[in-house]
Amino acid sequence: MVQPRTQAQAAVAEYNKEAPAKALVIIKNSEVPQPGPGEVLVHIYIRPVNPSDIFCLQGIYGGFKPPKLPAVPGLEGVGIIEQLGEGVTDWQEGERVTAVPWPSEHGQGTWQEYVCVKAEYLVRVPKEVSDEEAAQFLVNPVTAYGFLEDFKVPRNEYLLSNAANSVLGRELIQMAQRRGTKLINVVRRREVVDELKKLGAQEVICTADEDLVARVKEITGGRGAWCAANPVGGPSSKPIHQCVRDGGTVYIFSMFGDEVVVPMYDLHFRSLHVRGFWVSEWLSTLTRKDRQAALQAVMDMIQRREVTPPPPRKLFKLDEAPAAVEEAQRKSAGGQGKVMLISYLT
Numbered sequence: 646m647v648q649p650r651t652q653a654q655a656a657v658a659e660y661n662k663e664a665p666a667k668a669l670v671i672i673k674n675s676e677v678p679q680p681g682p683g684e685v686l687v688h689i690y691i692r693p694v695n696p697s698d699i700f701c702l703q704g705i706y707g708g709f710k711p712p713k714l715p716a717v718p719g720l721e722g723v724g725i726i727e728q729l730g731e732g733v734t735d736w737q738e739g740e741r742v743t744a745v746p747w748p749s750e751h752g753q754g755t756w757q758e759y760v761c762v763k764a765e766y767l768v769r770v771p772k773e774v775s776d777e778e779a780a781q782f783l784v785n786p787v788t789a790y791g792f793l794e795d796f797k798v799p800r801n802e803y804l805l806s807n808a809a810n811s812v813l814g815r816e817l818i819q820m821a822q823r824r825g826t827k828l829i830n831v832v833r834r835r836e837v838v839d840e841l842k843k844l845g846a847q848e849v850i851c852t853a854d855e856d857l858v859a860r861v862k863e864i865t866g867g868r869g870a871w872c873a874a875n876p877v878g879g880p881s882s883k884p885i886h887q888c889v890r891d892g893g894t895v896y897i898f899s900m901f902g903d904e905v906v907v908p909m910y911d912l913h914f915r916s917l918h919v920r921g922f923w924v925s926e927w928l929s930t931l932t933r934k935d936r937q938a939a940l941q942a943v944m945d946m947i948q949r950r951e952v953t954p955p956p957p958r959k960l961f962k963l964d965e966a967p968a969a970v971e972e973a974q975r976k977s978a979g980g981q982g983k984v985m986l987i988s989y990l991t
């Protein structure tokens with residue numbers, strides 16, 4: 646009898662909000678799945694550790710709803726098509742691909758060696774794009790693109806970008822510059838200001854030693870920013886709302902904190918809007934054609950080096966995922982690239 650092939654997985658065994666690395670268990674002998682009709686089996690060999698992956702481990706990510714635990718997280722990655730399911734004609738074994746989305750919502754994410762994914766979700770990786778770049782194609786570059794498409798900031802107005810030293814913030818600087826959208830970038834550490842300016846940032850405010858609201862008013866001629874993108878909750882979120890024009894919108898797009906502080910005055914008398922932005926939700930509002938055009942536009946920008954996902958900060962083997970999560974959580978790690986998990990092709 647032929648023995649089923651087995652693979653390694655880093656899986657969530659029990660959610661752990663305080664110590665997410667402890668949520669993980671390494672499973673070394675999980676059966677490699679067979680692709681169903683319309684699916685392909687992808688051998689994944691590199692994937693990043695994103696903040697959103699850590700939220701999955703903490704049990705606070707809305708896009709991770711496995712029917713049971715243990716379940717495999719991992720929102721993105723890159724690999725090689727190993728097997729085609731019935732009816733798949735547009736793809737070939739051996740092609741290098743990423744996918745949008747991977748089936749992580751159902752607990753079959755990229756923190757394992759093999760994933761079956763619908764062929765319609767695959768994205769080809771051009772030869773000019775490295776594995777490390779392709780592995781971080783979806784979460785940040787597509788989100789930055791989605792911000793600019795969705796927020797529709799008029800030419801002479803400003804988008805305020807908080808936590809702008811993040812990988813996402815840096816990619817947004819590159820895309821906004823190309824598109825002619827004006828940004829006010831907000832960081833919490835003075836030492837990163839020059840780096841962002843070298844990337845092309847025009848306006849950078851450091852909250853460690855500047856009055857955020859006063860500086861935004863100064864830059865915008867008193868009007869305030871057209872809208873703001875904010876991933877950070879807690880007391881520091883309060884002035885972000887005060888930086889936005891009357892009738893403007895603050896988009897909340899992360900879980901760095903449990904709640905945001907919105908001044909009642911701004912809601913009551915200034916018609917400020919506060920709403921979420923989630924790349925998965927945004928992609929789901931697009932027609933299939935527009936969705937494919939958006940993904941292709943982002944891949945083209947990476948291929949042309951207009952957007953440059955940073956090299957990995959540190960590589961870990963897949964079975965070292967708990968140590969990788971701890972490394973990814975280190976304070977003030979923004980701007981230094983992603984911690985990544987590798988597994989080798991055999």
Ligand SMILES: NC(=O)c1ccc[n+]([C@@H]2O[C@H](COP(=O)([O-])OP(=O)(O)OC[C@H]3O[C@@H](n4cnc5c(N)ncnc54)[C@H](OP(=O)(O)O)[C@@H]3O)[C@@H](O)[C@H]2O)c1
Pocket residue numbers: 695696697784785788808809810811812813814833834876877881897898899900901922923924925976977978979980
């Ligand atoms: N909604 C969506 O669809 C979506 C998609 C992609 C990403 N995101 C979110 O976007 C954010 C950036 O992602 P990334 O992968 O680019 O992250 P990253 O490179 O790991 O950077 C995280 C950034 O957050 C900053 N930060 C963390 N805690 C902070 C706090 N309490 N106050 C101020 N700044 C703080 C860090 O500042 P320092 O540089 O000073 O360390 C760092 O620049 C994450 O929150 C992620 O969840 C959301």
